[in-house]
Amino acid sequence: MGLAIIGQGLAGCCLAWQLEWLNADFTVYDEPRPVAASRIAAGMINPVTGKNYTLGWRFSESLAEAVGFYRRVEGILGASFWHPMPVIRLVSEKEWKKVAPKLSDPELSPWLEGVEVFSEGPWKAAITLRGGGRVAVRDFCEATREHMRSNGRFSPPSDLSRRVHCEGAAGLITGQLGPHRSAQGEILTVRANWPQDRITVGGGGWLVPVGNSLFKAGSTYVWDRLDGEISPAGLSRVREIISELAGPDFEVVAQEAGVRPIVRRSQPVIGNMPDGRIVFNGLGSKGSLYAPSAAANLAGWLVNDAALDPGLDAKFLHSS
DSSP, X not given: OOEEEEOOSHHHHHHHXXXXXXXXXXXXXXXXXXXXXXXXXXXXXXXXXXXXXXXXXXXXXXXXXXXXXXHHHXXXXXXXXXXXXXXXXXXXXXXXXXXXXXXXXXXXXXXXXXXXXXXSSSOSEEEEESSOEEEOHHHHHHXXXXXXXXXXXXXXXXXXXXXXXXXXXXXXXXXXXXXXXXXXXXXEXXXXXXXXXXXXXXXXXXXXXXXXXXXXXXXXXBSSOOSOOOOHHHHHHHHHHHHHHHOSOOEEEEEEEEEEOOOTTTOOEEEEOTTSOXXXXXXXXXXXXXXXXXXXXXXXXXXXXXXXXXXXXXXXXXXX
């Protein structure tokens, strides 16, 4: 009985590659999903995140797997999706009191490249982090879909197929995994004469260069509206973020909205649901980092009966 991947966003695309490399019998099927985060994602990978300035969950191992995965796909397709670059974390005076003591944390030190403290200006410090970068998520997904089509894998699932639901926010909104914490975000693409060799983070937002003097910037978080529609409030908020991070001299090229698929602790969910459905969801805002390793684990379970990682296993989804 063949496998059928339902959904070709980041989760479905990563799973398709992992299954192909295991010589599995599978097809993929997708329908346009207006709320899909993969359409607009900046694909940012940032080692140290959040207000508490902590190393991302399983960051080191996940980064190594992700880079190896994207490089392997690049070699097959002759394209470029992974763009490594440092992350500049701008820290306010208020944040500095919490951040400064953590700079000596041995868990963080391998990712710390430098610290610059300012005596004046809107920011107290700029922390340079290694291990960051950007995945061109939309390009990766589009190229993967074309690759699967050209290999005859793109078709509606048969009644006999074992279906793997990779429908992201669209699946969560319909209650596919029960309670969820999905959040809508709005992103701007802007044109500006700023350095293209670094990601800038601070003030609750980020600025990611995507080439040709273009940047993606964001993002808002809205939990009570998951319609994938842009808003004047979102435009205003992201413009404010950009001005704080880099200044007012920019041109807005595009405004987009999507819904981050979030469940549990913003970690991926894979495996069997109680009703027998197989799922791969919950990539949240860090899918570029976690999708490759989660997909590898799920593919191994599907094809070779390998054990699922307890930290990802869907059967533990609502146990804590």
